[in-house]
Amino acid sequence: MELIIFLIIAIISAVSAFLVVTQRNVIYSALFLILTLCSLAILYVLLNAPFLAAIQIIVYAGAVMVLFLFVIMLLNLKKDEFGKDRKRIQKSLGILFAILFLVEIAISIKLGISRDFVGSAAPALEKGFGGPHLLGELLFTKYLLPFELTSVLLLIAIIGAIVLAKKKV
Amino acid sequence: MLGLNYYLILGAILFAIGTIGVLTRRNILIIFMSIELMLNAVNLTFVAFSRYLDIIDGQVMVFIFMTVAAAEVAVGLAIIVAFFRNKKSINIDDLNLMKW
Numbered sequence: 001m002e003l004i005i006f007l008i009i010a011i012i013s014a015v016s017a018f019l020v021v022t023q024r025n026v027i028y029s030a031l032f033l034i035l036t037l038c039s040l041a042i043l044y045v046l047l048n049a050p051f052l053a054a055i056q057i058i059v060y061a062g063a064v065m066v067l068f069l070f071v072i073m074l075l076n077l078k079k080d081e082f083g084k085d086r087k088r089i090q091k092s093l094g095i096l097f098a099i100l101f102l103v104e105i106a107i108s109i110k111l112g113i114s115r116d117f118v119g120s121a122a123p124a125l126e127k128g129f130g131g132p133h134l135l136g137e138l139l140f141t142k143y144l145l146p147f148e149l150t151s152v153l154l155l156i157a158i159i160g161a162i163v164l165a166k167k168k169v
Numbered sequence: 170m171l172g173l174n175y176y177l178i179l180g181a182i183l184f185a186i187g188t189i190g191v192l193t194r195r196n197i198l199i200i201f202m203s204i205e206l207m208l209n210a211v212n213l214t215f216v217a218f219s220r221y222l223d224i225i226d227g228q229v230m231v232f233i234f235m236t237v238a239a240a241e242v243a244v245g246l247a248i249i250v251a252f253f254r255n256k257k258s259i260n261i262d263d264l265n266l267m268k269w
Contacts, residue, residue, distance in 0.1 A: 006175060049219070049220070074250070
């Protein structure tokens, strides 16, 4: 049962990811990216990370992609401004290298981790694994410093975005 | 329960698709979206490992990654808007100011 769900979701996410890359119209790319992100959220649920799944949908598929669509519509691109693609040789080389890269990862997965994990069932989990309670506790104890630093990062990002995007004074 | 490899391979496939997008497209918005895709592939790997090693720290890491990604998107889109305002184009071949 889990395999069937995984396969359906995996196919949806891979196909829509491919469509993100190949689509000519940027709006369609953005919409397919939302589909990919939502299917990844379902995978997070399968992996016992319900809190992250919620965050994925709220922050990524929600806030980030709304920002994307907002900017795309703000730029108001005409058909001829979508931009030509790269030359054929660059394109085929790019695809070749990406496939080589994929093969390399697959080989290293096969050689490295698989010996310890493949086929072995996932360990039994303590109650509340991946829930907000456990994550929050970790965030405010062990990872307090990174957590605080993220807030500084967000502040810098807000200021940077305003400075970059405003018209020259 | 599925093996860990299923998730790792899916993450690798998504990452490779993102790489194809970065290498073959010239539209800066699509390149940016491909980068987001690659980030998400890595996130999936992190969550899968966190599940199979039974260490929740991986999920905390993904949580922080998402914050960083949100900040990155805000700044990156601001750069794209500034670029479009100056050059009236979103083709990355026009981003050649620093080219020698």
